[in-house]
Amino acid sequence: MISVKMLKPYYIKADDHYVRIILAYQYFSVIINKRVYQFIPIEGKEIRINRRTRKVENVGSRFAFQKGKDIVYMTMTELISLPDFLTQLHNIVKPYYEGYEEVDQHQFENKLVIEELEKLNIKRLIDQALDEKNEEKFRELVRLL
CATH class of the missing domain: 1.20.5 (Single alpha-helices involved in coiled-coils or other helix-helix interfaces)
Incomplete structure (x- = not known):
């Protein structure tokens, strides 16, 4: 059983086409088999969302999570299959969609x-x-x- 414990952006970059959520230590953690794993930025470090389609673009990215010496890798595809990940992600980027919709x-x-x-x-x-x-x-x- 995998779930997202916490997903907070280190910072967010937005331009006309994308919203980029930059991740860092202690801002992103998952629970895997009742153990909390902390995000470590050794591979994927950002989530890139297309403002027009509202879809995650970098589905091939791999993210690393660590608990002690144990490191687990998860792809973006695996993460977006988790309902709580999508819910938290939507709440983070929602303000960036609203401004874009007004312009449109x-x-x-x-x-x-x-x-x-x-x-x-x-x-x-x-x-x-x-x-x-x-x-x-x-x-x-x-x-x-």
């Missing part, structure tokens, strides 16, 4: 406004072509709608 929402709204303005402009040009009795220009503009 604004971009989406702006795009809709621009598309509507373009359609209105084409309709005005169609009216102008009708006023000028320019059938060729009229047909060309109608195809754009």
Whole structure:
């Protein structure tokens, strides 16, 4: 039986595409067969999440956990199969998704406004072509709608 005892980021780096959770000693521990193993940064040191898809990108990374002289390695794939890992991870990165969603929402709204303005402009040009009795220009503009 494996479960996550604690998952706290040492620090978090966020850019337009990813949220990177940097891990360090004593901030990440798992319980394996009722024994607590502490994370040690000898291989994988970060969890990289795509902000758009909200999926962990570095699924091939291996993380090391130590209890005394015993070292256990777990892949990211194994970790994301643990429900408590995903819950804690989601709670950590949730604020970074919210800011990203707002930006996406604004971009989406702006795009809709621009598309509507373009359609209105084409309709005005169609009216102008009708006023000028320019059938060729009229047909060309109608195809754009």
